[in-house]
Amino acid sequence: MTTEPVAEWASDYDVFDPAYVTDPYPIWAELRETCPIAHTDRWGGSWLPTRYADVSAIAHDIAHFSSRGIAVIPPPAAGEADPGGITFVLPPIGTDPPVHTWSRRLLLPWFSHRRVDGYEATARELCNRLIDEFIETGTADAAAQYAQQIPVRIIGMTLGVPDEMSDTFTGWVRDLLEFAHDDDRRGKARIALITYLLQQLEKRRTDPGDDLISELLHTEIDGQPVSDSHTLGIAALTLIAGVDTTWSGIGSSLWHLATHPADRQRLVDEPDLLPVAIEEFLRAYSPVTMGRIVHEDIEVQGCPMKAGDRLLLNFPAANRDPEAFDRPEEVIIDRQINRHVAFGAGIHRCAGSNLARMELRIAVETWLQRIPDFALAEGAEVTWAGGQVRGPRSIPVMFPVGSRTAAAPDAGCSAQTALAS
Amino acid sequence: MKVSIDPALCQGHSRCFALAPELFDVDDYGMASVIGDGTVPPALQHKARLAMSNCPEFAITIEE
Numbered sequence: 001m002t003t004e005p006v007a008e009w010a011s012d013y014d015v016f017d018p019a020y021v022t023d024p025y026p027i028w029a030e031l032r033e034t035c036p037i038a039h040t041d042r043w044g045g046s047w048l049p050t051r052y053a054d055v056s057a058i059a060h061d062i063a064h065f066s067s068r069g070i071a072v073i074p075p076p077a078a079g080e081a082d083p084g085g086i087t088f089v090l091p092p093i094g095t096d097p098p099v100h101t102w103s104r105r106l107l108l109p110w111f112s113h114r115r116v117d118g119y120e121a122t123a124r125e126l127c128n129r130l131i132d133e134f135i136e137t138g139t140a141d142a143a144a145q146y147a148q149q150i151p152v153r154i155i156g157m158t159l160g161v162p163d164e165m166s167d168t169f170t171g172w173v174r175d176l177l178e179f180a181h182d183d184d185r186r187g188k189a190r191i192a193l194i195t196y197l198l199q200q201l202e203k204r205r206t207d208p209g210d211d212l213i214s215e216l217l218h219t220e221i222d223g224q225p226v227s228d229s230h231t232l233g234i235a236a237l238t239l240i241a242g243v244d245t246t247w248s249g250i251g252s253s254l255w256h257l258a259t260h261p262a263d264r265q266r267l268v269d270e271p272d273l274l275p276v277a278i279e280e281f282l283r284a285y286s287p288v289t290m291g292r293i294v295h296e297d298i299e300v301q302g303c304p305m306k307a308g309d310r311l312l313l314n315f316p317a318a319n320r321d322p323e324a325f326d327r328p329e330e331v332i333i334d335r336q337i338n339r340h341v342a343f344g345a346g347i348h349r350c351a352g353s354n355l356a357r358m359e360l361r362i363a364v365e366t367w368l369q370r371i372p373d374f375a376l377a378e379g380a381e382v383t384w385a386g387g388q389v390r391g392p393r394s395i396p397v398m399f400p401v402g403s404r405t406a407a408a409p410d411a412g413c414s415a416q417t418a419l420a421s
Numbered sequence: 422m423k424v425s426i427d428p429a430l431c432q433g434h435s436r437c438f439a440l441a442p443e444l445f446d447v448d449d450y451g452m453a454s455v456i457g458d459g460t461v462p463p464a465l466q467h468k469a470r471l472a473m474s475n476c477p478e479f480a481i482t483i484e485e
Binding site: 056105108109112113114115275279336337338339340341343345346347349353354357 | 432433434435436438439447448449450451471474475476477478479
């Protein structure tokens with residue numbers, strides 16, 4: 001694996017380079033001006049657009065850009081070692097029409113506004129319970145002890161898997177995304193995840209519940225049952241896409257508030273502004289970069305892309321393009337015009353965006369209600385992960401000691417209630 | 422003022438519904454539609470413009 005520090009971003013970028021992970025903004029700004037679609041030979045080679053117009057146009061051009069490869073670096077020996085004879089694809093995001101069309105239609109109602117509204121009370125309880133664990137100490141890691149703990153538990157509810165699997169899921173998802181450049185970690189996590197989900201499929205086949213896996217097992221498409229590969233893939237996608245991403249978004253939002261006291265105070269004073277501020281955090285700190293595979297030769301902005309080439313849809317860079325946003329490098333929490341593409345654009349718009357937005361809003365709102373006054377701890381070292389999903393992994397913060405809530409209800413019980421409703 | 426959505430462009434981001442639920446609805450697939458015939462009362466014109474300028478698919482049109 002390549003570990004040489006990057007000297008030339010236009011022709012030799014590396015989305016796992018520490019400089020890119022920690023502070024990509026000046027790199028994107030320079031590329032937009034000098035070489036708006038960069039190229040690298042690292043990690044199997046890829047193209048990297050940085051302008052909003054190019055990223056959006058490519059995201060919409062499904063005729064030339066296939067979703068059969070969505071990882072930012074190619075998987076190791078794809079499919080060879082997968083258990084159970086499973087062809088591991090991730091519909092709908094990792095597929096093109098027609099599989100994309102029917103699988104997305106099955107998935108979307110699970111994350112509709114109405115369904116997500118039903119998860120809100122559970123999310124709030126969960127956030128309060130997490131805060132209870134550290135509020136009396138005056139210090140916390142806002143990433144590891146809070147942001148990281150929230151989405152995995154909500155996604156676990158939709159899949160009907162037990163709460164105690166949360167840390168295991170988090171580990172698998174981190175190995176698949178954050179450590180994708182480590183073939184060993186990525187490969188082992190992939191096999192562990194497939195093996196676990198295959199067991200869940202078998203269990204639900206005879207003992208179905210009110211969960212996504214059970215529904216997929218009992219659904220027919222054009223008179224045929226959904227294949228086990230597709231059921232497993234949709235379940236795996238729900239887990240992989242619903243954990244690291246939202247956790248990164250919550251973490252970035254809290255990191256911003258810990259380091260920008262005026263914005264923090266304004267949101268405490270004007271909580272109604274929070275949904276608009278969340279959109280600005282999504283724009284400024286977009287977590288997700290998605291891969292595409294060039295379907296047939298095409299020239300884009302003078303770049304000769306060949307069939308089979310990998311391209312990285314750099315939504316985070318698009319969202320800081322001065323051609324698309326006024327003062328893009330500033331975080332303006334009441335920004336009025338904000339066509340950000342943090343959740344992608346075109347037919348692969350994030351299927352879980354309603355859920356992610358709800359989790360972000362509840363997580364930040366609950367934190368600010370319980371801990372309105374907080375800042376980075378003295379000498380705090382904030383660490384970031386990057387690549388496919390960028391966000392803070394450790395945010396040591398300090399705050400005036402607060403008190404636990406009285407008799408917080410058990411989140412596990414209410415999770416079942418929310419699902420049943 | 423009248424607002425309309427191009428259903429061929431809408432991809433279900435639901436930004437319009439979040440910003441102006443008085444003017445837009447979304448179905449379980451996120452697909453947005455205007456409520457009624459799309460006529461925007463004066464008090465909601467600001468919200469209609471907000472919805473238009475936050476749609477990542479440029480699917481909303483306003484006729485003044």
